[in-house]
Amino acid sequence: AQSVAQPEDQVNVAEGNPLTVKCTYSVSGNPYLFWYVQYPNRGLQFLLKYITGDNLVKGSYGFEAEFNKSQTSFHLKKPSALVSDSALYFCAVRFYGNNRLAFGKGNQVVVIP
Amino acid sequence: DAGITQSPRYKITETGRQVTLMCHQTWSHSYMFWYRQDLGHGLRLIYYSAAADITDKGEVPDGYVVSRSKTENFPLTLESATRSQTSVYFCASSSIAEVNSYEQYFGPGTRLTVT
Structure with missing residues (x-):
């Protein structure tokens, strides 16, 4: 069955420092992987996805993610965090054969000024 | 360009009442x-629903009913609300066109409180 794990509940980082949010996955077949962000009292917004091709995927707001097949990971990264990046981040993987996604529990990112 | 909308945005109801949350998308x-x-x-x-008149259960379907008579609408009904159904509810949609590659687009959410 498709699933993702986000091992850390909260990630604290100082403004200007690199930000990493971890995600590991389990799938049948080729993985289609996604990252979403949720700001307070808002719906989820799509950040980026990996379908095929380059292992480093670039997305919105300066975020990127690295697909690592051997480690079954898809970590989200940003070289220099902003206070405005403080939000809840979700990793997701597509179910084989349809458009359903399995979401992780989410990571709260707190960027400290 | 409304995208995907949900109504109401906030709802307070009593245990045992029927509640319907609406979801509408303009992308087909x-x-x-x-x-x-x-x-x-x-x-x-x-x-979830793959098309009009096709629906399927997810992880936590008990106590909920859905229908989809039109592509653009997907209402969710709580037949007899319970306190455990107090939550924030999100509707989402996605295209089957390959260019969109399965990403989902989310509505703003409905915050439901059952007293």
Whole structure:
């Protein structure tokens, strides 16, 4: 069955420092992987996805993610965090054969000024 | 360019009452989804629909009913609300066109409180 794990509940980082949010996955077949962000009292917004091709995927707001097949990971990264990046981040993987996604529990990112 | 909308945005109801949450999308996406978001559980899928008149259960379907008579609408009904259904509910949609590659687009959410 498709699933993702986000091992850390909260990630604290100082403004200007690199930000990493971890995600590991389990799938049948080729993985289609996604990252979403949720700001307070808002719906989820799509950040980026990996379908095929380059292992480093670039997305919105300066975020990127690295697909690592051997480690079954898809970590989200940003070289220099902003206070405005403080939000809840979700990793997701597509179910084989349809458009359903399995979401992780989410990571709260707190960027400290 | 309304995208995907949900109504109401906030709802308070009593235990045992029937409640319907509305979801409307303007993209003609084939797929639509209902999730609930609770602390410690992340997003859990309630029901989804691959097309009009086609619906299927997700992880937590008990106590909920859905219908999809038109592509653009996907209402979620709580037949007899319980306190455990207090949550934030999100609707989402996605296209089957390959260019969109399965990403889902989310509505703003409905915060439901059952007293």
